[in-house]
Amino acid sequence: MRLALAEAEHAPLTGDVPVGAVVLGPDGAVLSRARNEREATGDPTAHAEVLAIRRAAEAVGQWRLTGCTLAVTLEPCTMCAGAIVLSRLDRVVYAAADPKAGAAGSLWDVVRDRRLNHRPEVIAGVLPSPAADLLTHFFRTAPR
Helix, strand or coil, X not given: CHHHHHHHHHHHHHCCCCCEEEEECCCCCEEEEEECCHHHHCCCCCCHHHHHHHHHHHHHCCCCCCCCEEEEEECCCHHHHHHHXXXXXXXXXXXXXXXXXXXXXXXXXXXXXXXXXXXXXXXXXXXXXXXXXXXXXXXXXXXC
């Protein structure tokens, strides 16, 4: 999670919300790192999770990320939860809950929906305070 937090710290430099993500392989090796890049790239899908998943798939040479873990500083949204399920990640670890848009247990629970063919393990609340502090500072100081 500390690697994901380090990624999140760089996101505000481009005006992006400070969210960071890391994908770890089955052996715990870092496959990819990413941070939000929506403002930096103008891409509405450039959430940290989606970018980390894309880069991890490229690193392993296939779209199935079986045995891999995604660590992210903010609970994934519905788009990211869908990408997590579709990429077959085994585990999602997140720091801060997102009661307004979270799709891993807060507002929705897409990743554990029994109607889907894959349901990764979810571990919530890992280092939530540093992640929440980054977000709070960003939104308090961002120009409106």
